Amino acid sequence: MTEQKLLLFRKWDTTDIVINDIGLKTAISLKQLIIPLDFGRSALKRFNKAEVNIVERLANKLMHFGKKYAKNTGRMAGKKTHSLNVVKTAFEIINLKTGKNPVEVLVRAVENSAPNEDTTRIVYGGTVYHVSVDVAPIRRVDLALRFIADGVKEATFSNPKPIEEYLAEHLILSANNDTTSPSIKKKNELERVAQASR
Numbered sequence: 206m207t208e209q210k211l212l213l214f215r216k217w218d219t220t221d222i223v224i225n226d227i228g229l230k231t232a233i234s235l236k237q238l239i240i241p242l243d244f245g246r247s248a249l250k251r252f253n254k255a256e257v258n259i260v261e262r263l264a265n266k267l268m269h270f271g272k273k274y275a276k277n278t279g280r281m282a283g284k285k286t287h288s289l290n291v292v293k294t295a296f297e298i299i300n301l302k303t304g305k306n307p308v309e310v311l312v313r314a315v316e317n318s319a320p321n322e323d324t325t326r327i328v329y330g331g332t333v334y335h336v337s338v339d340v341a342p343i344r345r346v347d348l349a350l351r352f353i354a355d356g357v358k359e360a361t362f363s364n365p366k367p368i369e370e371y372l373a374e375h376l377i378l379s380a381n382n383d384t385t386s387p388s389i390k391k392k393n394e395l396e397r398v399a400q401a402s403r
Contacts, residue, residue, distance in 0.1 A: 211237035213260060213308060214293050222309045226316045232342035233259050233312060241289065255343050259311060262346070264288040266354035267372075291369055298373035307376075314379035318352050318388035319345035322399035337399040348395075349388065353379065356387030 212218055219235045232255050241261035247253035254262065267288045282288075296307035303310065324335045340348070357375050361368045378386035384393070 211239055213238060213241065213258075214296065215239060217296065217306055217308050219308050222306065222312055224312060224316070226319070228342050229316060229319060229346060231255060232346045233315065235259065235308070235312070242285070252343060254347075259315065259346075260292060260308065261289075263311065263350055263353070264292050266350045267291060267357070269354065269358075291372065294369040295372035295376065298369060299376060302373065303377060310376050310380045314353060314376045314388070315346060315349045317382045318349035318379050318386075318392050320348055320392045320395045320399075321345070322396050323348075324399050324402050335402040337403045349392070352388035352391045356391070359387070 210218060210220060219237060222235055224230050224233050224235075234256055236256075236258055238258055238261075241258040241264065243257055243261065247257050264285060265288070268282050268285060299305070299307040299310050320340055322337055323340050325338050327334045327336050353375060357368060357372050360371045360375070375386060375388065379388050383389065
């Protein structure tokens with residue numbers, strides 16, 4: 206008897222997806238699930254978000270409220286089912302447009318949107334210096350998902366076009382490393398600032 210594979214949303218196989226970026230192999234989880242929900246089991250354990258499926262992490266990032274010019278105070282909508290349905294529909298659109306496995310498209314988008322360098326502030330003798338630092342793998346994935354979610358929310362703010370279409374377009378652009386994608390723009394800007402303060 207052959208072992209049955211658990212397909213994401215009963216449709217997408219995640220077993221044969223290869224993570225090309227060596228640095229992100231430990232930070233991107235592609236564990237087999239039907240519905241990406243772990244009910245916050247990883248919430249209180251340090252670094253445990255690396256164990257959470259990448260699709261669920263994207264859904265979590267999309268739950269932040271999307272006021273365009275308001276500072277995100279960390280408020281979340283809490284409508285996770287709605288968020289997962291948005292991701293699910295976006296995956297269907299990606300599959301129709303590209304014919305590829307949408308989970309693989311998401312992984313490529315995260316790899317391309319993850320910054321390698323960032324800046325940190327060092328106060329030395331009352332003077333503030335900005336110093337370039339390498340970014341840890343978990344933070345790289347975090348930033349990539351945040352860039353993707355923020356780009357989608359800004360594009361859909363007071364716009365009649367549905368969020369699912371924007372998310373699908375954004376992921377396809379980012380997966381192709383297209384410089385018109387908002388998340389790739391943010392990554393390049395962050396790395397440019399870091400390079401200037403080396």
